[in-house]
Structure formats: C-alpha cells, structure tokens
Amino acid sequence: MILKKNNIFILLIIFVFMNISIANAADIEAKASVLMDVETGRVLYSHNSSQKLPMASTTKIMTVILAIESGRLDEIVKISRNASIQEGSSVYLKEGEKIKLEDLLYAIMLRSGNDASVAVAEHLCGSVEKFAELMNDKARSIGANNTNFTNPHGLPDDNHYTTAYDLGLIACYALRNEKFAEIVSTKKKTIPGPEGENWNRVLTNKNKMLWQFDGGDGVKTGYTKKAGRCLVASATRNDWKLVSVVLNCGDMWNASSRLLEFGFNNYKKVQAINKNEPFKEISVIKGKKEKTKIYPKENLYAPIRVAGDKNEEITIKEKSYDKVKAPIIENSKAGELEIYIGDFFVGKTDLIYKENIESTSILYHIKKILKRF
Structure with missing residues (x-):
C-alpha cells in the first residue's frame, strides 16, 4: 500500500512539473x-x-x-x-x-x-x-x-x-x-x-x-x-x-x-529522413540489373511535440516511380520526398540513385557507339 502511494505521489510530481513547463510559456508578459x-x-x-x-x-x-x-x-x-x-x-x-x-x-x-x-x-x-x-x-x-x-x-x-x-x-x-x-x-x-x-x-x-x-x-x-x-x-x-x-x-x-x-x-528534434537508408527498391526495365534502391539525397529533421495529449506524426509524401528504364546514372534524380507535420511543411529532398546501371537495349548501345565518333 505504501509503494502504491509513493508511485502516485511521483506521478503527481511529474504531472505538476510538466504543466509548469507548459504554463511557463503562456504566462509570459510580452x-x-x-x-x-x-x-x-x-x-x-x-x-x-x-x-x-x-x-x-x-x-x-x-x-x-x-x-x-x-x-x-x-x-x-x-x-x-x-x-x-x-x-x-x-x-x-x-x-x-x-x-x-x-x-x-x-x-x-x-x-x-x-x-x-x-x-x-x-x-x-x-x-x-x-x-x-x-x-x-x-x-x-x-x-x-x-x-x-x-x-x-x-x-x-x-x-x-x-x-x-x-x-x-x-x-x-x-x-x-x-x-x-x-x-x-x-x-x-x-x-x-x-x-x-x-x-x-x-x-x-x-x-x-x-x-x-x-x-x-x-x-x-x-x-x-x-x-x-x-x-x-x-x-x-x-x-x-x-x-x-x-x-x-x-x-x-x-x-x-x-x-x-x-x-x-x-x-524534441527527430530524424525524419536518413540519407544512408534506402527509401525503396524499384524495378529496372531493360537493365543489366533487374532492381535498384533509391535513397534520399539529404537528411531531414523535424521538431515533434512530446508533452501533453497531442501525438504528432510525421507524414512523408513521395513523388517517384515503381519502375524505371535503363540506363541509370549514379546520383541522378529518381524522385522527391516531402515531409509534413500535420499541415506544416517541414522540408523536401530529392531521391537519387547510388549506382550506374547500363541498358541491355541494342539501340542504346548503337547510340553509345555513334557518340564516340
């Protein structure tokens, strides 16, 4: 019984301090x-x-x-x-x-x-x-x-x-x-x-x-x-x-x-997008590889509320294709990502390829040879 009372007391203290923190901003006389x-x-x-x-x-x-x-x-x-x-x-x-x-x-x-x-x-x-x-x-x-x-x-x-x-x-x-x-x-x-x-x-x-x-x-x-x-x-x-x-x-x-x-x-500041993690894998048409991964070009961060009863979520909107035709050039643009918290626009970054993939098309190779001359 004593343990339960102590737990309740600790929770009350935490609640009070959270509300003081929230009230502090609202009490500013500016x-x-x-x-x-x-x-x-x-x-x-x-x-x-x-x-x-x-x-x-x-x-x-x-x-x-x-x-x-x-x-x-x-x-x-x-x-x-x-x-x-x-x-x-x-x-x-x-x-x-x-x-x-x-x-x-x-x-x-x-x-x-x-x-x-x-x-x-x-x-x-x-x-x-x-x-x-x-x-x-x-x-x-x-x-x-x-x-x-x-x-x-x-x-x-x-x-x-x-x-x-x-x-x-x-x-x-x-x-x-x-x-x-x-x-x-x-x-x-x-x-x-x-x-x-x-x-x-x-x-x-x-x-x-x-x-x-x-x-x-x-x-x-x-x-x-x-x-x-x-x-x-x-x-x-x-x-x-x-x-x-x-x-x-x-x-x-x-x-x-x-x-x-x-x-x-x-x-708190949270990482919404990690440029070192692939965003998704897409199919490659007429390429020497059948699939490739696309990555965010930059890291993106967002400030998220962690106090109170509002659970904020980050929304990611993408503009990209599920299939792409070879050839693919490393670091070229594969799409875009936009980050939102509710209606607030946080930022955006490009999606990019991280490898070169040549085409298997005969026409592509003929054009490549002609370019050399």
Whole structure:
C-alpha cells in the first residue's frame, strides 16, 4: 500500500512539473512573442505574433545578414559625418575614420552601434534610404510580409515595424548563416580604434543570454521608449537550435529563458529522413540489373511535440516511380520526398540513385557507339 502511494505521489510530481513547463510559456508578459525551430521555421509557441509593433535594435539582425551576404566583409569603410553623429547607442566612430566592414558588424551586434549601422548602410548602398529598400526586399523574399524597414538601426519611426512572427522568420534565416551565427555568439571582441590613436574598442556583448542560459548563442537586444524591451534569443542543445522573440517585454531575460525552456522540454528534434537508408527498391526495365534502391539525397529533421495529449506524426509524401528504364546514372534524380507535420511543411529532398546501371537495349548501345565518333 505504501509503494502504491509513493508511485502516485511521483506521478503527481511529474504531472505538476510538466504543466509548469507548459504554463511557463503562456504566462509570459510580452505584448507579442513567438518560439520557432530555426532549421524548419516551425512555430512552437506564439502570442499576438501577427501584431505589428516597433522592434528597436532587433532591426540590426537584417542589417548584419545583408552585409554578410554582400560578400564585402574585407572592404574598408570610411565613416561619414552622418554616421558619426547618430543618436542612441554608439561605438564612437569618428568622421573620416576608416574601419573594416566586418569589424563594424561586431560593433553592431555586440554593442548595438547605431553609428556602425548607418556606416554599413551608406557603404553598401550609398544611403540609408536605399539600404532600407534592400532590407524590405529581403524581408519579402524571406516571407516577412508584415514588416517594413525605414532605417538600419531601429530608432523610432511610425513606418518602421515588424511582427514577432516576421522577426522570428528573419532570425531563423540569419542564424542559418555560419558567419552570422559566429558573430552573434561572440561574448567579447576587440576591434581597432581610430587610426593614429593608441587605443582599441573592446566590445562586450549586451546579450546576457550568452552567459545566463544553458546553450545560449544569440541573438540581439533592443530598447526604445516606444518599442519597450525587445529580445531575439537563440539557444542550441543536442545539435538543435531554437529562437525566441519577445516584443515590448519588461522582463525580457526571464521571458526568453522560459520560452526556450518550454521548447526544449516539450518538443524534441527527430530524424525524419536518413540519407544512408534506402527509401525503396524499384524495378529496372531493360537493365543489366533487374532492381535498384533509391535513397534520399539529404537528411531531414523535424521538431515533434512530446508533452501533453497531442501525438504528432510525421507524414512523408513521395513523388517517384515503381519502375524505371535503363540506363541509370549514379546520383541522378529518381524522385522527391516531402515531409509534413500535420499541415506544416517541414522540408523536401530529392531521391537519387547510388549506382550506374547500363541498358541491355541494342539501340542504346548503337547510340553509345555513334557518340564516340
């Protein structure tokens, strides 16, 4: 009888902790929030995630990823007067100073330099206005259709806004870039001071998640009186990266931690497709082998909910034939696989052959001989 009571007590504790984990995300006091799987972009939690809101310095995620994709990181930027007099957070760039573009990106992401943001925008596009056009074009291509940029730093403007969902999409996109992920996970970086002056700029990252959260590795803080406290945070555990967004959130550090913990505690990353395992065997018509196996070209992973009463399943949709006519060329396309969780599209990969199979057709061999001549 005592054993049964103990078992019941243990089950009750497990149930309570599971519900605390689930409730933690719902109790976040942010005007808008979202939690997403970086690899697939799947939304694991959201609250008011489609509401248009100011984003403050989280704007700089887009500024930096565009600079990286320009391929011009080694170029030297000459600081304009306009860049040097920007209000708000700064790394104290001086008019006429020359500094490497890559160094400016660290100044933007670690110390939120508004001066560095304008310097990058002017160098890449000639003006802040033209750079904002580039930012908006990129947002549309990513799928962030409820976002509009007017500047590269996030200082208040009525026409400068995003949504938690859009900002999550932008962050997921950026984090898939190795250089971006490297910059935002950097805790401290030293970059040169002005030429001829005997000092360097020592940049310490403002993002406390890098120190306070297990696996924390990004991304960007933001604050203006209009936007409130904003934070895009990322963390990686067991080779699985999540990103959270909180907009206008007074306790942004704890809120982001709870969101990320909610994701890691209630979901898991599973391998949906293994490229080393044959998907199926098909018949070969007029070939020197009667059958061949076809394989996925890439591994595919999916975030699956493991808490609560919802049993999620991965659905695989294939586009391929049961028979194929020889010849078969190794690594050529044999079909496609699409992966879904419910209605959510996770990703797709080609099916390929892993061997060459010659045809037994006389016509095929005649054509092969003629090609040699």
